[in-house]
Amino acid sequence: MSTAVADTCFLVHWLRFRDRERIFEVFESIAVPVMVLDEMGARGRVMLAPWLASRRAFLIPRINDYEVEALRLVEFSRSQRLPTLDPPEAYCLAVAKRRGYAVLTDNKAPKYLAQILKDYSGVKILDSLDILALIYCDDLAEAVKAYKEDTGLVFSKTRLKTYGIDS
Amino acid sequence: MEKFREFEREARELREKSADWEFIEKQPEPIKTALKVLVENGDLWLAAKISGLPVDEFDEIRIKAKIPVVV
Numbered sequence: 001m002s003t004a005v006a007d008t009c010f011l012v013h014w015l016r017f018r019d020r021e022r023i024f025e026v027f028e029s030i031a032v033p034v035m036v037l038d039e040m041g042a043r044g045r046v047m048l049a050p051w052l053a054s055r056r057a058f059l060i061p062r063i064n065d066y067e068v069e070a071l072r073l074v075e076f077s078r079s080q081r082l083p084t085l086d087p088p089e090a091y092c093l094a095v096a097k098r099r100g101y102a103v104l105t106d107n108k109a110p111k112y113l114a115q116i117l118k119d120y121s122g123v124k125i126l127d128s129l130d131i132l133a134l135i136y137c138d139d140l141a142e143a144v145k146a147y148k149e150d151t152g153l154v155f156s157k158t159r160l161k162t163y164g165i166d167s
Numbered sequence: 168m169e170k171f172r173e174f175e176r177e178a179r180e181l182r183e184k185s186a187d188w189e190f191i192e193k194q195p196e197p198i199k200t201a202l203k204v205l206v207e208n209g210d211l212w213l214a215a216k217i218s219g220l221p222v223d224e225f226d227e228i229r230i231k232a233k234i235p236v237v238v
Contacts, residue, residue, distance in 0.1 A: 009211045012223045013236070039212070041221030083171055086212040106238045107210075108171060127238050152226075154181065154235040156174060 004126070005031040005060065005092045007105035008039040013151040014104075014128060015047035019143070022135050030057040031101055036088050060095055069094035073113065082116065083109040096123045104131070106153070129155050133163050141165050175209070178237035182206045187233040194228070201225065202232050211236060 004027045006014075011032065014020055023030065030051065037059060040048070051057035070090035077085040089103075089110050096103045102124040103110055111127075114120040126134075128147065136143040140163055144155060160166070183206055191202045201218035205211060215225035229236070 008222050009236070012211075012226050015223075039215070039222045041224040043227075044221065044223035082168075083175075084208070084210055084213070086210065088212065106236065108174070112171060129238060152230040152233075152235060154237050156177065156237055158174070159238070 002027060002102065003029045003031055003099070004102040004104045005033065005095050005099075006036065007092050007103070007107070007110075008036045008088050010104045010106050010128060011036060011048070012040065012044055013106065013153055014131075015044060017147055017150050019135075019146070020047075023131060024056055026131060026134050027102070029055075030104070031060050031095065031099075032057055033060045033088065033091055033095060034062055035091050039088060066091055066094040066098070069097075073117075076117070077109060077113055080116070083107075083112050085109040085113060093120065093123065093125075096125075102126055104128075128153065129159055129163065174237075178209055179207065181237055182209060182234050185233050185235050187231075190232050194232075198225075198228060202229070202234065205229060205234055209237060 014023065032048065048057065070087055073090040073093055074085050074087060089105055089107055092103050092105065093110055095101060097120055104126055106127045111125045114123050114125055132143045132147060133140055144160070144165060148154060186206050191199060194202060198218050201214045204217055205214035211226065211229070212222060215222040218225045
């Protein structure tokens with residue numbers, strides 16, 4: 001069991017999922033950058049509060065080194081015309097690389113960047129479908145349906161096929 | 168990269184098709200523009216920034232506008 005650092009959009013959706021607590025079957029703790037917390041409104045903070053209070057989630061302060069690295073990643077993705085990398089995702093990547101955490105994000109850009117940048121090739125990047133697959137081995141189709149209902153998130157047919165689900 | 172572009176094309180089509188355009192057009196600015204940006208590029212964080220709302224509050228409006236986040 002390990003630690004994962006969560007991006008804003010992933011967290012906003014996952015916290016709405018009826019079985020959100022089951023993420024701790026995969027990770028011992030979830031790191032939340034203060035930058036990510038600042039992006040969340042009242043509802044998200046209320047949903048996150050029990051995790052923080054029980055110390056299963058913890059906050060990562062703004063650290064200049066990480067912010068500088070995040071800017072480097074944003075600039076690199078722009079200069080190479082890669083998929084758009086938002087600053088909080090970039091910050092999560094920088095934290096994950098330095099601390100040995102996994103990254104939780106529903107955006108494609110971090111996964112793509114990690115394939116291109118050699119120094120990020122060791123960073124594990126997972127989206128909500130990856131997490132659902134790790135939790136619900138045999139009941140993945142049902143879990144995907146529930147996740148869609150709770151979050152308004154849709155998984156691409158191609159990705160679902162890789163997990164043996166025909167939508 | 169081509170694989171990603173193909174995914175983006177499909178995702179954008181799905182967002183355009185699923186979106187409740189009547190709802191979107193009725194929203195005040197800058198929410199209306201933010202929702203249109205979301206349909207166009209699928210970037211929830213950027214759209215929330217444009218709206219001036221926290222991500223989770225903007226996401227509530229996104230659900231009402233029937234714009235799917237495609238992963």
